Amino acid sequence: MWQQSQAGWQTDTGAGSVMQHRLRGLSGKLLWLTMAFVMLAEVLIFVPSVASMRLRWLEDRLNTAAAAGVVIDGLQPAELPRAVQDDTLMATGTKAIALRKDGTSRLLAADHMPPQVDAKYDLSDVPAFQSIGDALYTLLFGGDRMLRVYGPIGDSDMIIELVMEEKGLRQAMLAYAQSVFSVSLMISLITASLIYIAINRMMIRPMRRLTHSMQVFAENPEDPARILPPAPGNDEIALAGRHLALMQEQLQKTLKQQRNLADLGLAVSKINHDMRNILASAQLMSDRLVDVDDPMVKGFAPKLVRTIDRAVGYTSEVLAYGQASEAEPKRRRFRLAELCQEVRDILAIAPDSGIDFVDSVAADIEVDADSEQLFRVVHNICRNAVQALANHRLDDPGALRRITLSAQRIGSVVAIAIDDTGPGLAPKARENLFTAFRGSARSGGIGLGLAIARELVLAHGGTIALVEKPGPGTLFRIEIPDRPVALGDWRVRA
DSSP: OHHHHHHHHHHHHHHHHHHHHHHHSHHHHHHHHHHHHHHHHHHHHHHHHHHHHHHHHHHHHHHHHHHHHHHHHHTTTSOOOHHHHHHHHHHHTOSEEEEEETTEEEEEEESSOOSOOSEEEETTSOOHHHHHHHHHHHHHHOSSOEEEEEEEOTTSSOEEEEEEESHHHHHHHHHHHHHHHHHHHHHHHHHHHHHHHHHIIIIIHHHHHHHHHHHHHHHOTTOGGGSOOOOSOSSHHHHHHHHHHHHHHHHHHHHHHHHHHHHHHHHHHHHHHHHHHHHHHHHHHHHHHTTOOOHHHHHHHHHHHHHHHHHHHHHHSTTOTTTSOOOOOOOEEEEHHHHHHHHHHHHOOOGGGOOEEEEOOOTTOEEEEOHHHHHHHHHHHHHHHHHHHHHOOOSSTTOOOEEEEEEEEETTEEEEEEEEOSOOOOHHHHHTTTSTTTOOSSTTOOSOHHHHHHHHHHHTTOEEEEOOOSSSSOEEEEEEEOOOOOHHHHHHHO
16 A cells, blocks of 8 residues: 555656656746746736726716716806715715816815815826826826816816825726736736647647657667657658658668678688788798799799788788778889789689780880789779679670770879770669778679778879760779979989
């Protein structure tokens, strides 16, 4: 029983804290601001209305006294008995009543005339701002003054005058102000409640939903169930919700890619250790082949040594991508044709494969670059082209399978073009062409080759791009600029 009571108390406390939080939050501020603005509007309406009420009250007294004055004036020259005068003064709430007619003034009724009058008001012509000022003064500071009020009787030339205390007027104005305040407070509460309910449904609830989704998603960003379900509608909050859901999906994909990259790095680091040992042994054996007298061995041994040396270098730098930038290029001027020939030798395209490798690079073209890094770039693209052509099934057996490697120097820039007649790239591969793990140019690839090639070219201050061409296949263009020459070095060469 005690536990049930405690649970009920906790529920009540939780509900109370939620209500307290909402009243202190944006919805509570909106409620208070709405009430304050409605009350301000009521105050702006109240000031002229209380001034109008004051004039109406004085006019009512003046009209009552005018009716009695006209009757009494018809009885002249007889004088009213004292009792009748007292009843007339009590009915009009005045101290004295006088009537002006034909230039003469007649005191119709009077009782205990005050020694002086503190203020006088002509109701025939009352300016609006003066009426508001007089009303505020009476409401805030009045009550003890003696007033003289006068005005015309209808359309005649007669004028009725009253002498009265301000106390009754102030009490009537205070009662009117209290009534207006009560009605204004009720209107402000009803208006604020309606606005609060409407804004809470249209804005506060959706915003609270967005905030809750952010908090829940932040606790476990990899959980697909925590992505915000898009809400229907075309307003700004619904649009923000859809953008938030899209951002959460993209963030999950990025986190998944980073996790895959971390797993890949761990796996490669394990393989890398054993691979370096194997390549080191192969390097020792290949060094011994140089001493063999066989002419055929002497022909391919240097190429084998260079290939194994490159493999050793790659295993030493295999973890560089994604963890650190590539090494700074060690640039020098060399003949591009020699590098292209070496790429062709390493590819070792079989004569019966049907793939024709055309090397049209002029022998005199020199490029200012890191030979090893540029080799990796050209070799990566050419190897992709060979694999694409080898896996491509042609409808026409006699169709051409060709890779064309060409280059030209334009001023201080060497442009290298690698063109193939393969199937080309899929639209998805084009969208993420140079993005690691997403821009694979062939089926089964991991998408690192072009990403590494782009990084190496950018390190040289160059560009690499896929060029549109009318026929089938792909065309990559690589541009490598020469290093800026210092003025002192140029003078030495000159």
